[in-house]
Amino acid sequence: MCGICGCSQHDEHSHHVHHHDENIIKVEQNILATNQRYAEDNAAAFKRQGVLALNLLSSPGSGKTSLLEKTIMALKNDIPFAVIEGDQYSSRDADRIRRCQVPTEQINTGKTCHLDAHHIAHAADHLQFSNGILMIENVGNLVCPALFALGEAFKIVILSTTEGEDKPLKYQEMFAQADLLLINKIDLLPYLDFNVDNAINYARQLAPQVTILQLSVKTGAGMTDWYHWLQQHWQQLAQTAQSA
Numbered sequence: 001m002c003g004i005c006g007c008s009q010h011d012e013h014s015h016h017v018h019h020h021d022e023n024i025i026k027v028e029q030n031i032l033a034t035n036q037r038y039a040e041d042n043a044a045a046f047k048r049q050g051v052l053a054l055n056l057l058s059s060p061g062s063g064k065t066s067l068l069e070k071t072i073m074a075l076k077n078d079i080p081f082a083v084i085e086g087d088q089y090s091s092r093d094a095d096r097i098r099r100c101q102v103p104t105e106q107i108n109t110g111k112t113c114h115l116d117a118h119h120i121a122h123a124a125d126h127l128q129f130s131n132g133i134l135m136i137e138n139v140g141n142l143v144c145p146a147l148f149a150l151g152e153a154f155k156i157v158i159l160s161t162t163e164g165e166d167k168p169l170k171y172q173e174m175f176a177q178a179d180l181l182l183i184n185k186i187d188l189l190p191y192l193d194f195n196v197d198n199a200i201n202y203a204r205q206l207a208p209q210v211t212i213l214q215l216s217v218k219t220g221a222g223m224t225d226w227y228h229w230l231q232q233h234w235q236q237l238a239q240t241a242q243s244a
Contacts, residue, residue, distance in 0.1 A: 035148050038117030042124065042151025049130040052237045055152035057174060059167075060140030062160040063184045065093045066217045067226075068135055072100045074227060079234050080132030084123045086115040086139045093137065103127050114144035117151055133234055142171040154179040154233070159203075161185045161194045168202035176206040180213070182226065187216040 046053045056064050072081050082103040085094040094106040105123040107115060115138050124134070136152060138145045157178040159167055162185055168175040175181070181203050183196065200212055213229065215222030 032147060035117050038121055039149035039151040042117055042120055043153075044151075045121075045124065046134070046151060046153070050237065050241050051130060051132060051134050052234055053134045053136060053150070053152045055136050055138060055145075055150050055155045056158065057138050057142070057145050057155060057178075058140060058158035059142055059160070059163055062140070062158045062163065063217050064137050064140070064158055065096055067158065067182070067184065068097060068137060069100055070217055070220075070223065071135075071227070071230070072097070072102055074223070075230065076100070076102060079231070080129075082127050082129040082132060082134050084115075084120060084127070084134065084136045086119070086137055088113065088139060103129055109139055112139075112144075113141045114139050114148050115150060116148045120150045133230065142167070142174045146171075146174040146177060153237075156180045156182065158182045158184055159199065161188050161192055161196075165195050165199040166202065168199065168206055172206055175203050175210075178203070178207050178210050180211045180229065181207075183212065183214045184217055186214050186221060187219045 042053070045051075056068070058064050068083060072083075075081070080102075081100075082105075083094075083097045084105050084107060085091070085097060086107050086109060087093055088109050088111070091106045091108070094104050097104045105127050107119050107123055109115065109119070115136065120136065127134075136150060138150075155177050157174060157180070159181060161183065183199060186196075189196070196214065203210055203212065211229070213222060213225050215226055217223070
C-alpha cells in the first residue's frame with residue numbers, strides 16, 4: 001500500500017516506493033517535532049508577557065477578518081489587541097486590521113498553506129506586544145493549519161453557514177482540535193440548506209467539550225456571547241498573572 005495516495009503497489013518498484021514513503025514520513029515527523037518545540041517556546045513567552053494568543057482557523061471567506069475588525073472596534077478600549085495576519089499573498093487583510101489602529105504584523109507564506117510556530121516567533125518579536133490579546137488569523141485552509149501548533153492558548157474554528165453543515169466530518173483533524181467553534185452568518189440561514197443542529201452534532205462527535213457559539217458578524221446577532229467569551233478568558237489570564 002502506498003503511503004501517499006493509498007493505491008496498491010505490486011510491481012518491481014514496490015520496495016523503492018515503500019522506502020520513499022518511509023523517508024517522507026520521517027521528514028514530516030521531523031518538521032512537526034521542530035514546530036512543536038517552537039510552539040512550546042512561544043507559549044512560554046506569551047505566558048511571561050501576559051498575552052492571550054488565539055489561533056483563528058477556517059476556510060477562505062468564512063468571515064475571519066470581518067470578525068476581527070468588529071471585535072477589535074468593540075473591545076479595544078477595554079482590552080489591548082494585536083494581530084498577526086497570515087496570507088499566502090497580499091496584505092489586504094492586514095491593511096484592513098491596521099485601520100482599526102492596533103499593532104499588526106503581516107506574514108506572507110507564499111506557496112505554503114499554513115502558519116507555523118517559527119513564523120509566529122518572528123512576528124511576535126517584531127510586535128513586542130504584552131498584556132493583551134494576540135489574534136492570529138491563520139491562512140484560510142481547513143487541512144494543513146490543523147497540524148501546526150503555534151503556541152496559542154485556544155484554537156478557534158469558524159464555520160460559515162454558506163459552507164455546508166458536514167464540514168466537521170470532512171475536516172476531522174481541524175474540528176477535533178477546536179476549543180471554540182463559531183458558526184457565522186446565521187443571518188443567511190433562511191436562505192440556505194444548512195441544518196445547525198446537524199453541524200453542532202458533527203462537531204461534538206469529534207470534540208465533545210467544544211464551546212459552540214452562533215453569530216452573525218454582519219448583523220451583530222450573537223456577538224455579545226463571543227465578546228463575553230473573550231473577556232472571560234482575558235480576565236482569567238490577568239488574574240493568574242496578578243496572583244503569580
